Amino acid sequence: MRTSHCLCGQPIFFNNSVCIACQRTVGFDPQTREMRTLNPGRDGLHQQAIVPAQRPRGFFKRTPPPARPPDYRFCGNLHACGCNWLLPADSAPNSLCPACLTTRVLPDLSKPGNAQRWTKLETAKRRLLYTLLDLRLWGPGAKLHPTLPMVFDFLQSLPGQPPVITGHINGVVTLNVQEADDDVRERTRLEMREPYRALLGHFRHESGHYYWDILIQGTSWLPEYRALFGDETQNYVEALQRNYTLGAPAGWEQNHISTYAASHPWEDWAESWAHWLHMRDTLETAEAAQCQSNVIRPKIDPSLFCQEGQSPTSEIKAFAERISRWVALTTLVNELTRSMGQPDTYPFACSGQVLKKLFFIERVCSNLPG
Secondary structure (H helix, E strand, O other), X not given: OXXXXXXXXXXXXXXXXXXXXXXXXXXXXXXXOEEEEEEEOOOOEEEEOOOOOOOOOOOOOOOOOOOOOOEEEEOOOHHHHOOOEEEEOOOOOOOOOHHHHOEEEOOOOOOOOHHHHHHHHHHHHHHHHHHHHHOOOOOOOOOOOOOXXXXXXXXXXXXXXXXXXXXXXXXXXXXEXXXXXXXXXXXXXXXXOOOOOOHHHHHHHHHHHHHHHHHOOOOOOHHXXXXXXXXXXXXXXXXXXXXXXXXXXXXXXXXXXXXXXXXXXHHHHHHHHHHHHHHHHHHHHHHHOOOOOOOOOOOOOHHHHOOOOOOOOHHHHHHHHHHHHHHHHHHHHHHHHHHOOOOOOOOOOOOHHHHHHHHHHHHHHHOOOO
């Protein structure tokens, strides 16, 4: 997440709708992927606030007035779930932003706790969509125009009905809203013997299934995908049942980022996709904040990512350098959380085979047409 500042000079963050220092209104403009400082206007409109230009001393020549800053309107969900995304001024009052429009089904908000759960879900979803927006995989300026857009159903398990299972099918991502409760999520994590379980992780993982259908299925990337991840035509239901019954095969860590990734090639892609997004977003946040440390960066051999007989390209060298920064950064972050008596923020180790999978995803997304 890039660093932004209010007109008063204090930092503002991605989810802010008010500067906590000067109380100015702020919001996120998805068209430019930037935070805006705003002045209140009429009829629900807000004008972008700018620093007044100062004329130099002795300058008397008449100059044309500066262009009027643009007006914006907040998403209609600002006070419902804290959405701070901005819309063009000509949008109808109470219109929803592109992020909120992706939510297709909500749980019963009259039931206790569901309004708070919805807010947490939307907050995590907006961070996913910000990264996809930045990658031009979704939203204004996207390189992709899929037949089935990605939408979200937020459902609640009810007594006497089948439990809601988080998953994806045909563009629809379903999330159990109880995953927004820390105690439920932690209990599930322990039952599943997972090292990590987070709302943002769910969103990133399930979006991976959606983008597999668009980026890999039926494309020229499929043979290379199968060489790295395996044959996805193997029975999916049987593979998951085998994973839940017997666990991951011995030595899974040599080829997979997690035990769940070892269950089926589809899950391997989705888990790898989620970690690729973790890496991209976290590194961008650290670099925007100019986070420096004296943690020694490991040397990542660029030839690891080369095809047979290929010399390392600038793209390969840049990716190897990014992996080096990622390992050093997560080492530092884990040490910081240990200093606070908390579990590791990133409790994973990436083998050479996992890094090849991450680079494959990098190549797929970097070579989109348009």
